[in-house]
Amino acid sequence: xxxxxxxxxxLSASVGDRVIITCRASQSISSYLDWxxxxxxxxxxxxxxxxxxxxxxxxxxxSGSGSGTEYTLTISSLQPEDFATYYCQQSYSxxxxxxxxxxxEI
Amino acid sequence: QLQLQESGPGLVKPSETLxxxxxxxxxxxxxxxxxxxxxxQPPGKGLEWIGSIYYSGTTYYNPSLKSRVTIxxxxxxxxxxxxxxxxxxxxxxxxxxxxxxxxxxxxxxxWGQGTLVTVSS
Numbered sequence: 001x002x003x004x005x006x007x008x009x010x011l012s013a014s015v016g017d018r019v020i021i022t023c024r025a026s027q028s029i030s031s032y033l034d035w036x037x038x039x040x041x042x043x044x045x046x047x048x049x050x051x052x053x054x055x056x057x058x059x060x061x062x063s064g065s066g067s068g069t070e071y072t073l074t075i076s077s078l079q080p081e082d083f084a085t086y087y088c089q090q091s092y093s094x095x096x097x098x099x100x101x102x103x104x105e106i
Numbered sequence: 107q108l109q110l111q112e113s114g115p116g117l118v119k120p121s122e123t124l125x126x127x128x129x130x131x132x133x134x135x136x137x138x139x140x141x142x143x144x145x146x147q148p149p150g151k152g153l154e155w156i157g158s159i160y161y162s163g164t165t166y167y168n169p170s171l172k173s174r175v176t177i178x179x180x181x182x183x184x185x186x187x188x189x190x191x192x193x194x195x196x197x198x199x200x201x202x203x204x205x206x207x208x209x210x211x212x213x214x215x216x217w218g219q220g221t222l223v224t225v226s227s
Contacts, residue, residue: 001169034213036153043202043220044153049213087153091210095168096143098153 002026002090006099013104019075021102023088028068032092035064035073038101039084047086048073078104108133110203110218118197118225124190128203128218135184136161141208142186144177146199147220154199159186160208193225 005024013019023033031051036044046055048064051071061076075082083106088099114126128142135142143158157167159177167175171190179186190197200222204214 032210036214043204043217044214045217046213046215049215050211053212055213055215089153089155089214091206091213094155094166095157095170096155096210098155101152 001095002029002093002097004088004090004097004099006086006088006102008102009100010103010105012106013078014106015078015080017078019078019082019104021073021086021088021104023066023071023073023099025069025071025090025092029090029092031067032090033064033066033071034089034091035062036087036089037082037084038087044087075104108205108216110205110216112201112203112218112221114221114223116222116224118193118223119227120194120225121192124188124193124197124223124225126188126201126203126221126223128186128188130184130186130205135179135186136181139207140205141166142179143204143206143214144188145202145204145214146197147202148196148199156188156190156201158206195225197223198225199223 003026033051035048038044052064085101085103109131111129118124141158144156174191176189200220202220204217206214
């Protein structure tokens, strides 16, 4: 298994803030890293795949970067609809492990 | 537009087998480009990848569940299924089915809405 560690586990932010969430893998995952947004009672939604590629239909305020073992999700200007929990997942090897999640709240 | 829909009992007794089916519509499960997976989320907790299957029947399981999990595919019905045996309360979760590309480069791009399965006598 490749454990994935997200930080922080939660954060408080305001509309308009720049938010950065970090995901660290226990070994290099060669950019096989995806980011998901989940709102209460809903299925996760793919935001970023391959570390930095924006999924179709996702606003451009979301961006991803990183390589090797360290990856970040950035929300450039937080909007009211962005308050949610965010998960990273590595797709480098099975099992495809998730981070523990980062809850973004007001 | 591709859609996935989970179905199955919402309540399972301890020690019994949990069985769920995911029906795919708007696309073929027999596409050579994709695998079909199961993910679960205990109430108030994070996501856990259970396993996935290719249309040919090739499976990939999470080692933590491998001894209890079987994933199968029925291409004629455009469905794939999950069986989890010897369940306990720890298996209570929302179970999602989802699609991902076979190379792992484009994420879990389509998800079902999820179905809550409670393990209780």
